[in-house]
Amino acid sequence: xxxxxxxxxxxxxxxxxxxxxxxxxxxxxxxxxxxxxxxxxxxxxxxxxxxxxxxxxxxxxxxxxxxxxxxxxxxxxxxxxxxxxxxxxxxxxxxxxxxxxxxxxxxxxxxxxxxxxxxxxxxxxxxxxxxxxxx
Numbered sequence: 001x002x003x004x005x006x007x008x009x010x011x012x013x014x015x016x017x018x019x020x021x022x023x024x025x026x027x028x029x030x031x032x033x034x035x036x037x038x039x040x041x042x043x044x045x046x047x048x049x050x051x052x053x054x055x056x057x058x059x060x061x062x063x064x065x066x067x068x069x070x071x072x073x074x075x076x077x078x079x080x081x082x083x084x085x086x087x088x089x090x091x092x093x094x095x096x097x098x099x100x101x102x103x104x105x106x107x108x109x110x111x112x113x114x115x116x117x118x119x120x121x122x123x124x125x126x127x128x129x130x131x132x133x134x135x
Contacts, residue, residue, distance in 0.1 A: 003061070004057075004060065005057035005058070005061040005066065005069050006057075006069055008053040008054075008060075009054060009076060012050035012051075012072075013075055013079065015047075016047070016050050016083070017079070020082070020083065022035045023042075023086070047083070050076055054073055054077075054114045055114075057069060058120075061121070069118075070121030071122065072118070073114055073115070073117050073118030074114075074115050074118035077111045077113070077115030077117075077118060080107055080111030080114060081115070083107050084106070084110075084111060087100055087103050088100070088101055
C-alpha cells in the first residue's frame with residue numbers, strides 16, 4: 001500500500017539519485033554537471049530535503065511494521081553514507097580539507113541514523129515516546 005511516508009521516502013531517493021548523478025557527471029565542481037548549481041546550492045537543494053523527508057516519513061508512519069518504508073529508509077541512508085564517503089575521499093583534493101572531512105563524517109553519521117530508522121521499521125521495534133505510541 002502506498003502511503004504518504006512511502007511517497008516522502010520515494011522523493012528522498014529520487015533527489016539523492018539526481019544529486020549523485022550530477023556529482024558523478026560534473027566531477028563535483030560548481031555548475032559542471034547537468035544541474036546549473038554550485039556545490040553548496042546543490043547540497044542544500046538536493047541533499048538536505050531527503051534527510052528531512054526521511055525523518056518525517058519515519059515519524060508520521062502510524063504503525064512500526066512498515067517493511068516497504070523500512071527498506072526505502074535503508075536505501076536512503078546508504079545513499080547518504082555513499083555521499084559522505086565520496087566527500088571524505090575527495091577531501092584531499094580540496095583546499096578545505098577539514099571542512100570536507102567534517103561534512104563527510106556528518107553525512108555518514110546521519111546516513112547511519114536513517115539506516116537505523118529503516119531497520120526499526122523492518123524489525124517492528126517500537127520507539128518509546130514517539131507518536132506511534134499514541135496511535
